[in-house]
Amino acid sequence: MSLAEQNITLWGDDIPWLAGLREKGLIAFNKSGLPTAKTEAWKYSFKAVGQTENLQIDASAHECDGHCHHQCDLPFEAYQIHFCDGKLHGEHFDLPQGVSLKPLVEAIYDGDVKPYLNKSFDTENFPFAALNTAYLEQGFMLIIERGIVVDKPIFIRYHTEHNTDTFNNIRNIIVVESRAKAEIIEFFDGDSTGNFNNVVNEIFLAADSSLRHYKLQSESALTRHISFNSVQQKSNSSYKCFVAQKECILARHESYIKLLQEGAFAEVNGIYKLNENGVSDITTNIRHLAPHTTSNQLVKGVVDGHAKGVFQGQIHIAPEAQQTEGYQLHRALLLSDSGEVDCKPELEIFADDVKCSHGATCGDLDKEQLFYMQSRGINSEDARRILIEAYLQEVLNKIDNIEVAEWIKAQF
Amino acid sequence: MSEPILEIKNLSATVADKEIIKNLNLTINPGEVHALMGPNGAGKSTLSYILTGKPGYEVTGGEVMFCGKNLLAMKPDERACAGLFLSMQYPVAIPGVATNNFLKHALNAKRKYEGLPELDAAEFLKILRTEAKNLNIGADMLKREINVGFSGGEKKRMEILQMSLLKPSLAILDEADSGLDIDALKLVADGVNKLHNENNALLIITHHLDLLNHIQPDIVHIYADGHIVKSGDKSLAIELEKSGYKTFVDAE
Numbered sequence: 001m002s003l004a005e006q007n008i009t010l011w012g013d014d015i016p017w018l019a020g021l022r023e024k025g026l027i028a029f030n031k032s033g034l035p036t037a038k039t040e041a042w043k044y045s046f047k048a049v050g051q052t053e054n055l056q057i058d059a060s061a062h063e064c065d066g067h068c069h070h071q072c073d074l075p076f077e078a079y080q081i082h083f084c085d086g087k088l089h090g091e092h093f094d095l096p097q098g099v100s101l102k103p104l105v106e107a108i109y110d111g112d113v114k115p116y117l118n119k120s121f122d123t124e125n126f127p128f129a130a131l132n133t134a135y136l137e138q139g140f141m142l143i144i145e146r147g148i149v150v151d152k153p154i155f156i157r158y159h160t161e162h163n164t165d166t167f168n169n170i171r172n173i174i175v176v177e178s179r180a181k182a183e184i185i186e187f188f189d190g191d192s193t194g195n196f197n198n199v200v201n202e203i204f205l206a207a208d209s210s211l212r213h214y215k216l217q218s219e220s221a222l223t224r225h226i227s228f229n230s231v232q233q234k235s236n237s238s239y240k241c242f243v244a245q246k247e248c249i250l251a252r253h254e255s256y257i258k259l260l261q262e263g264a265f266a267e268v269n270g271i272y273k274l275n276e277n278g279v280s281d282i283t284t285n286i287r288h289l290a291p292h293t294t295s296n297q298l299v300k301g302v303v304d305g306h307a308k309g310v311f312q313g314q315i316h317i318a319p320e321a322q323q324t325e326g327y328q329l330h331r332a333l334l335l336s337d338s339g340e341v342d343c344k345p346e347l348e349i350f351a352d353d354v355k356c357s358h359g360a361t362c363g364d365l366d367k368e369q370l371f372y373m374q375s376r377g378i379n380s381e382d383a384r385r386i387l388i389e390a391y392l393q394e395v396l397n398k399i400d401n402i403e404v405a406e407w408i409k410a411q412f
Numbered sequence: 413m414s415e416p417i418l419e420i421k422n423l424s425a426t427v428a429d430k431e432i433i434k435n436l437n438l439t440i441n442p443g444e445v446h447a448l449m450g451p452n453g454a455g456k457s458t459l460s461y462i463l464t465g466k467p468g469y470e471v472t473g474g475e476v477m478f479c480g481k482n483l484l485a486m487k488p489d490e491r492a493c494a495g496l497f498l499s500m501q502y503p504v505a506i507p508g509v510a511t512n513n514f515l516k517h518a519l520n521a522k523r524k525y526e527g528l529p530e531l532d533a534a535e536f537l538k539i540l541r542t543e544a545k546n547l548n549i550g551a552d553m554l555k556r557e558i559n560v561g562f563s564g565g566e567k568k569r570m571e572i573l574q575m576s577l578l579k580p581s582l583a584i585l586d587e588a589d590s591g592l593d594i595d596a597l598k599l600v601a602d603g604v605n606k607l608h609n610e611n612n613a614l615l616i617i618t619h620h621l622d623l624l625n626h627i628q629p630d631i632v633h634i635y636a637d638g639h640i641v642k643s644g645d646k647s648l649a650i651e652l653e654k655s656g657y658k659t660f661v662d663a664e
Binding site for chain 1: 466467
């Protein structure tokens with residue numbers, strides 16, 4: 001069974017617009033097919049997608065037998081939402097006034113998802129997002145209402161335990177209305193041995209709103225994980241994303257951000273650490289489409305063994321986007337001869353009054369620093385560990401919520 | 413007589429195939445303060461790096477015993493834990509590592525080596541504060557990343573703070589006086605003097621007499637072209653200050 005020919009029945013195939021949308025997704029995917037060496041946005045990581053013939057979407061209803069823990073033990077307070085093996089758990093969620101979350105199917109049934117669903121990107125350009133559209137069913141719609149400041153982070157755990165080759169297709173719609181503020185944390189974990197996550201988040205930030213988006217990818221090393229984050233930002237909105245990726249067959253985090261109106265600010269920072277033969281891919285495309293917009297990117301990685309770290313960063317500045325600023329820096333520690341780091345900055349600047357920069361470095365640990373530590377009695381293994389921690393700390397320091405930063409660090 | 417702390421016998425070493433230490437002999441006993449003086453490029457710092465085990469130097473002959481152990485067979489961290497300390501001429505900055513954290517790792521590494529339990533944060537801070545106060549190092553400086561943006565004087569005081577925490581049997585001070593004003597020099601010298609006792613020893617590498625006016629040497633060695641050309645008491649250093657190295661180097 002190929003990914004394009006799943007023999008399943010999805011909820012809502014009798015809703016014409018939904019069926020039409022799914023059809024559109026499937027056509028787009030069939031047209032592009034799986035990424036190859038010629039797919040520019042996938043040129044360094046297409047191989048890690050691997051075999052997809054045996055992948056199956058589990059379209060059965062979610063019946064939780066209680067095998068998964070629905071509350072994560074966290075060192076900070078949070079509103080918790082859970083996916084078990086790719087399915088949203090529960091129908092009613094404990095959330096404060098002004099914050100609503102409903103399963104995607106319910107939002108489709110109610111029709112309130114219509115202005116947002118698949119509105120932030122073009123399926124033809126993103127093969128896995130097209131596939132995600134073809135199998136729309138699982139996921140949620142989260143709305144932070146106008147002026148609401150959510151007091152605690154909203155913690156979304158995606159926990160997988162199944163051991164069959166399963167394709168988890170999840171679509172979330174996140175709407176932050178004007179002057180609203182929220183923090184979301186996505187946590188992917190579990191010891192599934194055949195899991196392929198294909199997550200699409202469509203995020204809409206209204207004027208003067210703010211979203212802090214933290215993500216920790218901490219699944220089994222046998223996981224494949226693709227996450228596409230399409231963000232649309234109105235005037236003076238602020239989106240700060242921090243992504244942390246650990247060892248697995250493929251972990252790809254793609255940010256596709258449109259700064260649509262003046263004063264919009266976006267930041268994508270990240271860290272990754274690979275020890276054996278995993279692939280981490282952080283791909284960004286930040287599109288400055290209005291004047292006075294700003295973006296920052298800082299990604300640092302550590303690559304050992306036969307692993308591969310990929311960073312592709314595109315900054316597009318439209319002709320009308322004068323007085324914008326876009327900064328990007330990727331740095332990697334390459335600790336072995338057989339590891340690989342690929343970095344591809346792409347700056348497309350069509351305006352003349354802009355400040356833009358990009359940079360990339362790749363190297364081993366500093367020998368003088370290592371010796372200095374050893375000369376103080378710290379053994380080489382500990383010294384290396386401390387230096388690697390310090391290397392990544394610079395990015396962790398950019399997380400606004402210190403408790404969350406410490407939690408990520410402790411898990412990493 | 414008790415066992416020497418350091419015993420260097422016929423040591424020769426190269427760096428990048430260039431012979432830089434030639435048949436060097438030096439014995440340091442407990443309680444002694446030795447000064448090693450010599451012109452630039454004589455290989456004084458090289459000696460300190462070979463003793464502490466910095467990679468990149470090749471020992472081509474001779475042996476070094478440290479408190480009865482074969483020093484050259486030990487890893488750099490083992491040498492440090494066994495009681496060898498080098499106050500570096502150019503201490504290394506490590507962005508991302510807070511000074512107090514670095515110091516805690518170092519002290520606990522030594523305690524672990526000695527079979528003592530590691531100190532927890534509170535116990536460590538108590539010790540650290542006491543030692544830091546003696547060197548006029550405030551809490552702010554301890555929170556900063558180690559040696560990052562430190563002034564010359566701050567770096568040297570930080571080296572002495574590490575020495576005071578680790579309490580080495582032999583401390584090599586490689587130009588501990590360079591870049592210091594008179595007050596800072598006195599602070600560093602007082603710190604070192606406070607740590608010196610009959611059971612440990614100091615090897616002071618310097619160009620100048622200044623530091624030796626604050627830390628009294630028992631033996632002064634003139635070091636040139638990879639080995640010791642003359643040894644004597646402090647009067648040798650005073651003579652050197654008057655006549656310069658040339659007399660000694662040429663006389664050889």
